[in-house]
Amino acid sequence: MRKNYLLAPGPTPVPESALLAMAQPMIHHRTPQFSEIFKETAELLKHVFQTQEDVLILAASGTGAMEGTIVNLYSPGDEVIVVNGGKFGERWGKISESYGLKAHWLNVEWGKAVDPIEVKKLLDANPNVKGVLVQASETSTTAAHPVKELAALTKDKNCLLIVDGITAVGVFDLPMDAWGIDVLVSGSQKAFMLPPGLAFASLSAKAWKFQETAKCPRFYFDFKKERKNLKDNTTAYTPPVSLIIGLREALKMIKEEGLQNVFARHDRLARAARAASAALGLKLLAPDAPSNAATGVFVPDGVEGGKLVKYLRDTMGITLAGGQDHLKGKILRIAHLGYVDTFDIIIAIAAIEMALVKAGHKLELGKGVAAAQKILIEGYK
Numbered sequence: 036m037r038k039n040y041l042l043a044p045g046p047t048p049v050p051e052s053a054l055l056a057m058a059q060p061m062i063h064h065r066t067p068q069f070s071e072i073f074k075e076t077a078e079l080l081k082h083v084f085q086t087q088e089d090v091l092i093l094a095a096s097g098t099g100a101m102e103g104t105i106v107n108l109y110s111p112g113d114e115v116i117v118v119n120g121g122k123f124g125e126r127w128g129k130i131s132e133s134y135g136l137k138a139h140w141l142n143v144e145w146g147k148a149v150d151p152i153e154v155k156k157l158l159d160a161n162p163n164v165k166g167v168l169v170q171a172s173e174t175s176t177t178a179a180h181p182v183k184e185l186a187a188l189t190k191d192k193n194c195l196l197i198v199d200g201i202t203a204v205g206v207f208d209l210p211m212d213a214w215g216i217d218v219l220v221s222g223s224q225k226a227f228m229l230p231p232g233l234a235f236a237s238l239s240a241k242a243w244k245f246q247e248t249a250k251c252p253r254f255y256f257d258f259k260k261e262r263k264n265l266k267d268n269t270t271a272y273t274p275p276v277s278l279i280i281g282l283r284e285a286l287k288m289i290k291e292e293g294l295q296n297v298f299a300r301h302d303r304l305a306r307a308a309r310a311a312s313a314a315l316g317l318k319l320l321a322p323d324a325p326s327n328a329a330t331g332v333f334v335p336d337g338v339e340g341g342k343l344v345k346y347l348r349d350t351m352g353i354t355l356a357g358g359q360d361h362l363k364g365k366i367l368r369i370a371h372l373g374y375v376d377t378f379d380i381i382i383a384i385a386a387i388e389m390a391l392v393k394a395g396h397k398l399e400l401g402k403g404v405a406a407a408q409k410i411l412i413e414g415y416k
């Protein structure tokens with residue numbers, strides 16, 4: 036037999052309590068029984084988003100909330116700044132251009148965080164810009180962008196800060212209201228510890244004002260309609276009932292652990308992964324601004340990254356992520372977000388060491404594990 040471990044930056048492992056809750060017999064969504072679950076879930080979500088605003092729950096993958104944001108807040112011809120530092124930054128730009136928005140692309144080297152000064156320069160040079168689109172955590176490069184600093188730039192302007200927090204919400208501190216984030220989106224299959232299928236979006240009062248005049252075509256992702264239904268503890272269309280029942284369980288787990296403790300756990304796991312990488316001589320992809328969601332490392336010279344990922348998955352049962360586009364075959368991403376704890380990191384590091392040795396790379400077995408242990412032990416009294 037072979038035991039499998041899912042350590043990719045989404046989908047992530049699902050805790051037993053959520054799995055069991057989702058295995059209950061189906062209930063109808065237009066019932067007081069479902070409405071009560073929905074109401075409680077929506078309230079718990081606000082806690083994790085650190086907002087007093089509504090958090091819309093959509094039946095879609097995370098990209099649905101991204102597209103919904105663009106079509107509900109903008110009109111064709113509107114100008115936005117797209118922070119393009121990876122696959123997901125690029126996605127903001129592609130969605131915007133699909134709906135006829137004029138995107139000012141701010142290209143950032145993969146693995147780097149955007150410099151807020153560059154954003155300010157673009158904002159000053161283009162006074163009609165009505166939005167800055169960015170990732171809090173650019174999963175494709177494992178870099179984190181400086182959201183707090185960007186929020187300060189858009190605050191007093193007729194311009195929204197729109198943040199893809201898909202691998203950030205529930206991973207590290209991203210207080211939507213306190214920082215002045217105008218739109219924060221996320222998805223179920225990352226730190227929310229659920230299967231794919233739910234997307235979330237929360238809008239500030241300023242963003243809801245944009246919604247009143249936005250002319251992009253929309254039907255399914257109609258945020259105004261969803262908000263109206265949310266107030267009645269229901270959804271506009273048939274919701275993924277089982278996923279919402281699972282979400283309630285996952286959110287309860289987060290609340291029980293405590294949001295700050297959840298952030299501290301992710302920080303500890305991330306530091307352990309980075310320390311292990313350093314001990315093994317694996318260069319970090321995002322050394323200056325690493326995200327606590329995942330750690331990207333370059334595969335050593337002479338080792339084929341694609342083969343390494345395949346060997347880890349197919350022979351050892353460890354699913355890690357490789358790289359995309361020009362980083363394909365060059366990097367390895369160790370995810371540590373969601374239902375992940377100390378010994379998942381130990382497993383990941385131990386497996387990487389063994390797979391590298393199998394690939395002919397010279398290293399001292401256990402060196403990375405020991406470096407990780409030194410940090411992970413902090414998690415115990």
Ligand SMILES: *Cc1c(COP(=O)(O)O)cnc(C)c1O
Pocket residue numbers: 045096097098099123170172173174175199201202222
């Ligand atoms: C996973 C992810 C998405 C959404 O991808 P979907 O496949 O649509 O769920 C968007 N942005 C980031 C940063 C992500 O990690």
